[in-house]
Amino acid sequence: MTDRYCVFGHPVGHSKSPAIHAAFAKQTGEAIDYAAIEAPLDDFAGAWRAFVAEGGAGANVTVPFKEDAFRLCDTLSPRAQRAGAVNTLVLGANGQTYGDTTDGVGLVRDLEHHGVELAGMRILVLGAGGAVRGILEPLLKAEPASVLIANRTAEKAERLAADFTDLGGIRGGGFEAVTGPFDIVINGTSASLAGDLPPLPDDLFVPGATAYDMMYGAELTVFLAWAAERGARPIDGLGMLVEQAAESFFQWRHKHPDTAPVLAALRQSL
Numbered sequence: 001m002t003d004r005y006c007v008f009g010h011p012v013g014h015s016k017s018p019a020i021h022a023a024f025a026k027q028t029g030e031a032i033d034y035a036a037i038e039a040p041l042d043d044f045a046g047a048w049r050a051f052v053a054e055g056g057a058g059a060n061v062t063v064p065f066k067e068d069a070f071r072l073c074d075t076l077s078p079r080a081q082r083a084g085a086v087n088t089l090v091l092g093a094n095g096q097t098y099g100d101t102t103d104g105v106g107l108v109r110d111l112e113h114h115g116v117e118l119a120g121m122r123i124l125v126l127g128a129g130g131a132v133r134g135i136l137e138p139l140l141k142a143e144p145a146s147v148l149i150a151n152r153t154a155e156k157a158e159r160l161a162a163d164f165t166d167l168g169g170i171r172g173g174g175f176e177a178v179t180g181p182f183d184i185v186i187n188g189t190s191a192s193l194a195g196d197l198p199p200l201p202d203d204l205f206v207p208g209a210t211a212y213d214m215m216y217g218a219e220l221t222v223f224l225a226w227a228a229e230r231g232a233r234p235i236d237g238l239g240m241l242v243e244q245a246a247e248s249f250f251q252w253r254h255k256h257p258d259t260a261p262v263l264a265a266l267r268q269s270l
């Protein structure tokens, strides 16, 4: 029987996950069906239960349900436990629901594929919302020299950093506390959506620095365009999207798809 998977979101029509997983399935010879399901805002758990009752074996979870998904899980990966959010649900043989978050490992793998070394680097992360919380554990485990989280609301960055201090050198503050330069700057704010740019000093980057935006599009985001003008190498989050999907696929099917051709096709389609 064909195993069923889906991505839950609201809205979800724009999601690229069905195309990505269809490509992974074709490449690996796995017979899976993968749909996009718009879950009701007030009953995510009901949507997951209904999907399981219809033969669902696992799911991806996107905005705004990652915390709802976290709450319904019977067991969690340590990284999901720390993130307080889940983007991958797996139905166990015992009928229990296991939750993981693959966003952070997706980011780290995408940086690796771009040849960006993390160990020993000074990293600045912009933003202190759910998206940033989800990437911090894998980022810190890559042993950077330091991580500074800067956020419009400084206290949120301070609190977030405090939750991760056991994993290494991390601190948080407001944008005014940012004094560079940095080797890697990761934008995890949603400011680009509004065409906004966090207030940042001009001398943010070392020569040869990397600027990474967790968002992506046909053109450079406002942040990446600003960074490229200051000499940094701009990388958008499309690769992270494909890598987090590949890690979810691995959780379900125990096969690692080759992400490069899938990313290339997706880039073409933007």
Ligand code: ATR
Pocket: 126, 127, 128, 129, 130, 131, 132, 151, 152, 153, 156, 188, 189, 190, 191, 194, 196, 197, 198
């Ligand atoms: P997500 O799940 O995408 O992280 P979120 O939890 O709402 O969403 O967090 C959004 C992040 O983008 C926050 O860090 C937010 O800053 P505040 O904590 O001060 O609200 C940041 N953000 C959103 N719009 C911004 C803007 N115009 N300028 C700077 N930061 C912005």
